[in-house]
Amino acid sequence: MxxxxxxxxxxxxxxxxxxxxxxxxxxxxVNIHYKFTATAHISAYFQ
Incomplete structure (x- = not known):
């Protein structure tokens, strides 16, 4: 990162x-699913 x-x-x-x-x-x-780590699930929502 x-x-x-x-x-x-x-x-x-x-x-x-x-x-x-x-x-x-x-x-x-729009829902963006990032792949920073194998255990973390982070999403960003935009309108």
């Missing part, structure tokens, strides 16, 4: 390393 903290651009490689899946619900909400 630290290797990405100083970068100003999100690349495809970085996205594939950090994000497990992105789910877009029918109401337009």
């Amino acid at each position: 630290e290797q990405f903290m100083e970068l100003n651009e999100l690349t495809t490689d970085m996205l594939h390393r950090l994000v497990n899946k992105i789910v877009v619900q029918t109401d337009g909400k």
